[in-house]
Amino acid sequence: MTGTRRRLHLVLSLALTALIVGQAGCGPSRPAEPSPTGPLTREELARWYAPVIRQGVASDQDFITAVDFDGDWIGNNNWENQPIGDLAAYVYYSVVETETHWFLFYSLFHPRDYTAKPCEQSGGCHENDLESIQLVVAKDGTPAGRLQVVETLAHSHIYLYRADESVDEGFLPIQGPVRLEGNHPVVYVETYGHGIYGHRKLLFPFSVVYRVGDVAEVPEGLTDKEVTYRLLPIYETLWAHRDEIGPGRAFDRPFDYRGRILPAALDGDNYGEDKANTPWGYDQATGDALSRGDWFLDPAKALAYHATFDDPFSQTYLHNPYLVDLGLEVEP
Ligand SMILES: [Ca+2]
Ligand SMILES: [Ca+2]
Ligand SMILES: [Ca+2]
Ligand SMILES: [Ca+2]
Incomplete structure (x- = not known):
């Protein structure tokens, strides 16, 4: 090949790669899931909307x-293991229901x-990391x-994306439209710090793509675009361990x-103490109306503050087992 031909060849391959990468996951090769015809269980609903995770x-x-993942519910051995x-x-999930809405929460x-x-040089590391997504x-x-x-949650901020024109901004500005692959929102999780965004983000140096499935797979490498994850209910896992608080246990930092006393963080001790919040321990976007924990525990109240809904938006729960367990709601 001559120099010019080689350069042309390189440009064409790069363009082709860009095209393939750009279309990955949204081409016609991924068949649409058949719309459900009868009522869905909460797990089926969580699965229907389970995010495509570009990591x-x-x-x-x-x-x-x-x-x-290391076979125990001890938090402060996770860095080491x-x-x-x-x-x-x-991916951990939760479904809470009011008279008018479902609130689907996912934690990575x-x-x-x-x-x-x-x-040692950056000062930016810590043991454990739990970042989350909420769908309305x-x-x-x-x-x-x-x-x-x-x-989506990224470090100290919650980002709001709209899938329906009837929704407007509230305490939070709207960042843009929800990106979808079929019925699944697409989220972008940054390398290292794992903040989650709903708008397209350049992921570097590599990325893997996770989609919900029946098998919990390990990516085959740093460029695997076809990895499936399994859903686990927060209620039966993280929430069931919420009273294990203190050094050497699952959680710490009671609030x-x-x-009621709940742990705000997973127990951790590498490069800082107890740095990773629990789903019910986030303190972001609380303003003067909400308190730590409301985003997960009282999502209708949180969302009514974060955004403005044209449609009827009830704050009366039909299913909120967390507030029931805390004795703050009675089972309807
Ligand atoms: Ca552990
Ligand atoms: Ca440790
Ligand atoms: Ca993080
Ligand atoms: Ca601790």
Whole structure:
């Protein structure tokens, strides 16, 4: 090949690669899922909307997994066990229901939050990492309802994305439209710190793509675009361990939620103490109306504050087992 031909060849291959990468996951090759015809269980609803996770990766420390990936519910051995634990992919979910809406919450766990630089120099690392997503679905009479909002958590902020024009900004500005692959919102999880965004983000140096499935897979490498994750209910896993608080246990950093004690963080001790919040321990976007924990525990109140809904928006729960367990709601 001459120099010119070689350059042309290179340009064409790069263009082709860009095209393939650009279309990955949204081409016609992925058949649409048949719309459900009857009522869905809560797990089926969570699965119907389960996010497509585009995860930035620099190493297997960016793979999502289960909190007990190392076979125990001890928080402060997770940094140490990251190299030897099972990195099969799991996503935690929860479904809370009011008279008018479903609130679907998804949490992604990484054993380490780390930096490109060595942790000793960066000061930006910590043991355990739990970042989350909340979806708001209007009950419109169809089995799966209508997606209205996606919220994502990235470090100290919650980002609001709109899937339905009837929703407007509230305490939070709208960042843009929800990106979808079929009925699944697409989220972008940054490398190292694992903040989650609903708008397209450049992921570097590599990325893997996770989609919900029946098998918890480990990515085959740092560019695997076909990895499936399994859903695990927060209620039967993280929430069931909520009273295990203190050094050497699952959680730490107790706080007062409406007179009840809950742990705000997973127990951790590498490069800082107890740095990764629990789903019910986030303190972001609370303003003067909400308190730590409301985003997960009282999502209708949180979303009514974060955004403005044209449609009827009830704050009366038909299913909120967390507030029931805390004795703050009675079972309807
Ligand atoms: Ca552990
Ligand atoms: Ca540790
Ligand atoms: Ca993080
Ligand atoms: Ca601790």
